[in-house]
Amino acid sequence: MLRTQIESEVKKALKDMGAGEAVFVVERPDSLQHGDFATNAALAAAKILKKSPKEAADLLKAKILSIEGVDKIEIAGAGFINFFLSRSAIKKEVETAATDNTWGNTFIYESKAIMVEYTDPNPFKEFHIGHLMSNAIGESIARLLEASGATVTRANYQGDVGLHVAKAIWGKMQNPATTWGEAYVYGAQQYETHKEEIDGINKKVYERSDTEVNALYDSGRKTSLAHFEGLYTILGTKFDFYFFESETTPIGRALVESCPNVFVESDGARVFRGEEEGLHTRVFLTSQGLPTYEAKDLGLLKLKNEKNFDTSITITASEQKEYFKVVLAAAKHITELQTIAQKTMHVSHGMMRFTEGKMSSRKGNVITGESLLKDLTNVAKEKMQERELADAEKISEQVAVGAIKYSVLKQGSGKDIIFDAEKSLSLEGDSGPYIQYAHTRALSLLRGAKEASIAADTSDMPKEASSLERLLLHFPDVVRRAAKELEPHYVTTYVTELASEFNSWYANERILAGNYPHYGVLLTQATEQTLAKGLSILGISAPEEM
RNA sequence: GCUUCUGUAGUUCAAUGGAUAGAAUGCCUCCCUCCGAAGGAGGUGACGCAGGUUCGAUUCCUGCCAGAAGCACCA
Numbered sequence: 251m252l253r254t255q256i257e258s259e260v261k262k263a264l265k266d267m268g269a270g271e272a273v274f275v276v277e278r279p280d281s282l283q284h285g286d287f288a289t290n291a292a293l294a295a296a297k298i299l300k301k302s303p304k305e306a307a308d309l310l311k312a313k314i315l316s317i318e319g320v321d322k323i324e325i326a327g328a329g330f331i332n333f334f335l336s337r338s339a340i341k342k343e344v345e346t347a348a349t350d351n352t353w354g355n356t357f358i359y360e361s362k363a364i365m366v367e368y369t370d371p372n373p374f375k376e377f378h379i380g381h382l383m384s385n386a387i388g389e390s391i392a393r394l395l396e397a398s399g400a401t402v403t404r405a406n407y408q409g410d411v412g413l414h415v416a417k418a419i420w421g422k423m424q425n426p427a428t429t430w431g432e433a434y435v436y437g438a439q440q441y442e443t444h445k446e447e448i449d450g451i452n453k454k455v456y457e458r459s460d461t462e463v464n465a466l467y468d469s470g471r472k473t474s475l476a477h478f479e480g481l482y483t484i485l486g487t488k489f490d491f492y493f494f495e496s497e498t499t500p501i502g503r504a505l506v507e508s509c510p511n512v513f514v515e516s517d518g519a520r521v522f523r524g525e526e527e528g529l530h531t532r533v534f535l536t537s538q539g540l541p542t543y544e545a546k547d548l549g550l551l552k553l554k555n556e557k558n559f560d561t562s563i564t565i566t567a568s569e570q571k572e573y574f575k576v577v578l579a580a581a582k583h584i585t586e587l588q589t590i591a592q593k594t595m596h597v598s599h600g601m602m603r604f605t606e607g608k609m610s611s612r613k614g615n616v617i618t619g620e621s622l623l624k625d626l627t628n629v630a631k632e633k634m635q636e637r638e639l640a641d642a643e644k645i646s647e648q649v650a651v652g653a654i655k656y657s658v659l660k661q662g663s664g665k666d667i668i669f670d671a672e673k674s675l676s677l678e679g680d681s682g683p684y685i686q687y688a689h690t691r692a693l694s695l696l697r698g699a700k701e702a703s704i705a706a707d708t709s710d711m712p713k714e715a716s717s718l719e720r721l722l723l724h725f726p727d728v729v730r731r732a733a734k735e736l737e738p739h740y741v742t743t744y745v746t747e748l749a750s751e752f753n754s755w756y757a758n759e760r761i762l763a764g765n766y767p768h769y770g771v772l773l774t775q776a777t778e779q780t781l782a783k784g785l786s787i788l789g790i791s792a793p794e795e796m
Numbered sequence: 797g798c799u800u801c802u803g804u805a806g807u808u809c810a811a812u813g814g815a816u817a818g819a820a821u822g823c824c825u826c827c828c829u830c831c832g833a834a835g836g837a838g839g840u841g842a843c844g845c846a847g848g849u850u851c852g853a854u855u856c857c858u859g860c861c862a863g864a865a866g867c868a869c870c871a
Contacts, residue, residue, distance in 0.1 A: 676821085
């Protein structure tokens with residue numbers, strides 16, 4: 251790879267100068283006028299050598315003899331060293347992008363087995379946009395890891411027991427015609443006034459002592475899970491493991507009970523004191539002896555431990571950040587969970603928010619995943635009416651999913667996503683469909699080339715490399731960085747930039763009937779491959795037409 | 797009160813301590829006899845406040861201000 255080659259040459263030169271410990275980067279400069287790669291190495295070395303940045307840059311440049319593929323090295327600005335690639339080096343990258351289907355793959359997680367847990371909806375409740383968000387991020391991180399050489403297993407942890415189930419069953423008993431999601435909302439609303447009845451059902455679910463409740467529970471669970479499965483297909487996720495709270499509950503309870511020195515008695519409850527580690531106290535068994543979410547998560551750790559992996563990543567909203575620290579801290583005090591606790595990582599993301607405030611499925615003011623998908627699908631379908639497409643239904647669904655996932659994956663983690671329903675229905679500008687559209691346009695161009703029998707080759711390559719070519723070659727670095735930081739948004743930003751650059755090139759050049767049709771087709775093919783790969787890493791489909 | 801996260805154009809988002817702070821959207825102009833106008837070209841417009849570290853701070857540190865989340869028997 252070009253960047254790493256430059257990096258090692260710079261490092262060697264720094265050592266020669268006696269500034270081997272200088273911390274520097276080789277990166278894409280802000281503007282093409284500053285070359286294809288730039289380094290701040292001289293600025294970093296200046297401090298160590300006690301020289302001015304300019305002097306250090308001169309010294310450093312003199313030490314860098316020649317790098318294969320680099321045509322010109324310049325000093326600019328405060329003391330940056332800029333590298334300009336040779337025409338043939340750029341050509342080579344374009345050819346790789348166009349023809350090599352491993353283009354963009356990295357090896358930073360090579361031969362690692364990684365389990366990623368995400369989505370985590372609750373049966374009996376609705377699949378809301380928070381789950382859509384978790385799914386988009388989790389799926390993308392999973393794919394990023396796969397593109398970096400890891401073997402990834404996908405896990406989904408779902409709450410199939412607890413008070414919410416009783417509320418839904420009670421709601422269903424009042425009106426069997428409603429969906430489970432609606433039944434839950436109704437049950438939650440009526441909980442205060444029918445507390446005893448619903449609590450009674452909760453007990454029956456737990457004991458499995460009532461045939462009517464059992465039947466409702468079994469059919470409700472089955473219906474919910476089948477429904478979710480349909481959504482996973484639309485979203486492009488396939489899970490390897492499903493974990494349920496009904497399994498983790500007894501295991502968690504046993505773990506807590508077997509460690510009285512870790513989980514001490516307090517007001518009749520069993521708690522873990524996190525204060526010694528800078529955390530806070532959390533309850534693991536209630537004063538009634540019931541396991542809380544914390545205890546269940548210990549059970550989950552034990553279940554996961556039976557699977558094979560080097561690292562386990564759990565993806566949740568940031569509201570669980572502090573909670574998770576306490577659970578992991580507690581797990582490290584339990585002998586049989588020590589190893590897995592050390593292998594577990596928590597990745598948190600911001601929350602879906604509205605201008606009106608926090609949504610809650612108890613209040614019933616959620617936008618469900620389905621309703622959002624449906625609305626967006628309709629908008630997309632309307633847009634496609636002027637075009638005659640074979641499978642408009644499926645494509646509009648792909649566009650809708652692309653729009654949602656893009657809006658989640660375009661920003662860095664940790665920040666809440668302000669969800670604007672109206673804006674999310676717009677498929678223009680900085681959006682998933684913008685990328686998908688550029689991609690279909692590239693494909694359409696390639697179809698035209700095939701009909702006109704224009705082969706993709708370098709026979710008529712222009713002397714000057716275009717900005718599109720010079721942008722293309724940075725794709726592998728973008729993927730590497732995104733994978734390293736588990737931040738898909740770097741890929742999103744890049745893919746948007748690439749689509750924009752391609753659109754601009756397309757608008758200003760005649761590709762098939764211009765001066766360099768063959769190279770133009772090659773370049774189109776390289777762009778198409780890169781856009782498709784980028785979209786695939788984001789978990790967004792790249793339809794052939796739209 | 798304590799802990800964590802976040803403050804960048806009107807709005808929604810970018811930018812490993814470096815070069816003229818990038819997009820999108822909005823608003824104002826243009827561009828389909830031409831390979832897909834869900835497009836392209838141009839204009840408008842922003843680093844919460846105050847210190848500190850540094851050759852250099854939107855970025856790191858401290859304080860303040862503002863918003864969000866979490867902090868014992870819910871999940």
